[in-house]
Amino acid sequence: MLFVGDDWAEEHHDVEVQDEAGKVLKRVRLPEGIAGISRFHELVARFVAEDAEPSDVLVCIETDRGPWVRALRAAGYRVFGVDPKQAARHREILSSSGAKSDRGDAHALADMVRTRHHQLLEVAGDSEVAEAVKVVTRAHQTLLWERTRHMLRLRVALRDYFPAALDAYKPLGLTSEPVLKLLAKAPTSAAAAKLTISQISAALKGRRDIAGKAAAIQQSLRGEHLGQSGLVTAAYASTVRALVAVITTLNAEISTLESEVEAHFGRHPDAEIILSQPGIGVVLGARVLAEFGDAPGRYTSAKARKNYAGTSPITRQSGKMRTVHARFVHNDRLVDALHLQASCAILHDSEVRAYYDQLRARDVGHNAALRQVGNRLVGILHGCLKTRTHYDQTTAWSHRSQALIA
Template sequence: MATDRLWAGVDVGKEQHWVCVVDGSGAVVLSRKLSNDEDPIRALVAEIDALADQVCWTVDLSTVYAALLLTVLADAGKTVRYLAGRAVWQASGTYRGGEAKTDAKDARVIADQSRMRGQDLPVLHPDDDLIAELRMLTAHRADLVADRTRTINRLHQQLVALCPALERVAQLRSDRGWVVLLARYQRPKAIRQSGVSRLSRMLTDAGVRNAAMIASAAVAAAKTQMVRLPGEGVAAGLVADLAKEVIALDERIKTTDADIEDRFRRHPLAEVITSMPGMGFRLGAEFLAAVGDPALIGSADQLAAWAGLAPVSRDSGKRTGRLHTPHRYSRRLRRVMYMSALTAARCDPDSRAYYQRKRQQGKRPIPATICLARRRTNVLYALIRDNRSWQPESPQIAPTAA
């Protein structure tokens, strides 16, 4: 016989989930391992539905591991709530088993916490294809950028074993021309023999802007070292391979950027978001990837809290009025708002004036930028709510004397 309500908690895994169902008293009704495949998930949902008139589902992850589960539950018309893994870990110590951790115990903690906390837990909403694609592409771009940084670091280290003077002058992170040069010439002797003119022509043909400057610096550095270091042949080969790898990564990042921009421009709020100073298509895409459906943002304060820009109080006893950064917020969303504020402080007069006021009030650069980011959340929320583009304030025209 079906009861009124049950609570289902899911400890999400890559290949298998663990599902635990509890009743109104917290007693376990069902606890079972579940394969991460569509048919078993649908079968279990139907089985649990037969046990109660209403089933409240809660998960501890919303990553790709839970994508199939969340999609099937949404297709079945289920509302799914989210309990962060940190909260599961903090609560698990009060349940039987102490500090011992198992999937079955975690699933029970999720279900029971959902029963007790109810409406306090946020609801997960299924993403449309566009948001899902933006999340994949922005995450992939972040991986490519991290790979590029690691390769550049290895290239610097290997170049020291070849010619320390050349490593000191090479601006590998900021100037593509140096990477192009090292993909072709690595040994100090080869650089000296090629000379400034030949290197400049090669770099110019490769589309490098400051070719003559790079060629002159490279030849000057190569002339400071006439001795051949041990293992020069192997080191030169490794430098060439790493430089070519950086060039290939640059091309992949460029292609990924084009894919991100193409999908971002399809979103109905793309022009609204990028109209705000400091918010380009990449940060706009990361914003959508972080928040999902912007229509679900309830207020500017909610957006600020989500981004970790709204300080929370830390009062205890006689100590009152102390504020600190919240522990639970979206680091990704905070980065978007911070980086866009950083850019706006340089290119937008109003933002720059606000930032300077905060600096004059005694705030250091980072806190002043955070204040600007918090102010901008109000503007961005209003633009999204009203579906309108940002417009600078019209200058006030002083009345002319009669």
């Protein structure tokens, strides 16, 4: 067997090849792209036995996606994508000096896959549909996060020179289309105070109780508030117009990508099973599928899926001291999706709510309780995917009924 450590960068890969005894056979820097992957295959061919299979080559790299990883897997090599923190910890085992280099990282990765490959998560190939879902859902979520960042910048600017806008538009939300139209039309307190009921009503078209909302907005905008000098106000107004333009564009692109998310997710064979889970809609279901993936055998048990999700706790014990903590190393996108699922599920599923209430009665905090609810829901999802069945409340929570009977 050959063990390869691959420390990748945007334009090159530092590669080290070791044999089963840990002897370094070759160190080389390869370019990114077809030329680099061709040289990688030539390098492996120099040291692998004639009767060896591609699966006898184990590659360790700090990523689990991208054209390079896909090419390695297509060649039949076993690829292990490790977390950078895992690699850093193993590097500390090999050397306590704190020295770091690309060659040293490649050496640590090669040693890591040679000595600990049975403990590492092998990159399993997701279907093309799942890969497509991941691309559009991550792009969609990234734009949502970007919109939030720009909204917060907009809020800070308004608070500094036009606080009346925050009071007037709070019920609608700063990212809503009516508020963006009104801010673009009247970005200063003086201009906003001159807005008529008809102008405000036109921006609110499609909303309920337009007359009442328009009157309340006009009254708030015409009230007395602290402000800035004329020159400073004009400067702030320019920044607000720019932020409004950016958020307006983000709103349009988010809507477009949401349609793409729905279309791609609807093509996946697991879509109906995922949508049957409590607290999950189309967009949230697409995120869950994208982050878990659909490669067969990736999660050998419900516990393995929970560990990857970051919902299962970790225990630290030394002598008589024993503490339980949340996992802080996790997939942020997946944790966010599962937290949202748990938040929705406690509102729409009686058994999930009963479990949440039970946790809260034991003085478990809200977020900790949601994390435990999410952990349970991950286990239920794993069972449904494994048995190819939809969520059934009675089956999923039968253990609770049996406990009550006992």
